[in-house]
Amino acid sequence: MKLPERVGNRIRELRKAKGWTQEQLAEAASLHYSYIGGVERGGRNISLETLDKIATALQVPALELFRTEEYTNRQQALDEHMVMLSSRRTSEITLLTKINKDILTAIDVKSE
Structure with missing residues (x-):
């Protein structure tokens, strides 16, 4: 599994652990919900800035997005x-x- 897929899966795990929908995460990160779906599927090559927005929205250190x-x-x-x-x-x-x-x-x- 490639890095974007692993990170996307981890973001999904963290989002679900908070009981959030993709829409809720997108709103908290100031992103579009369809973008979050693409990230979670590993179909987006996201920037560090976007990773930071997602980590901040999930209230986890950015490193946590890379933990498997x-x-x-x-x-x-x-x-x-x-x-x-x-x-x-x-x-x-x-x-x-x-x-x-x-x-x-x-x-x-x-x-x-």
Whole structure:
């Protein structure tokens, strides 16, 4: 999926999370509702200024328009590992790092 489609899908997700119609988002962003439809389908090559208007209307940081479910799931998994490791002694973290490297090497070899 190309970037305009991913961003469009994310805008749709955020709009629906607010319970808004395309018309409501368009009004809040000072855009035409048919334009919002094109953006959500990934059919518009929108400017940074338009992205800013949409982010402002949705009351989210512009970066949020680029976050995907895959990114969010990945970040949550990484955060979980950080929480698990944060209370460990340095020697335990060093050991776990070695174990993880060995596991990842085995996975890489298997997938070749």
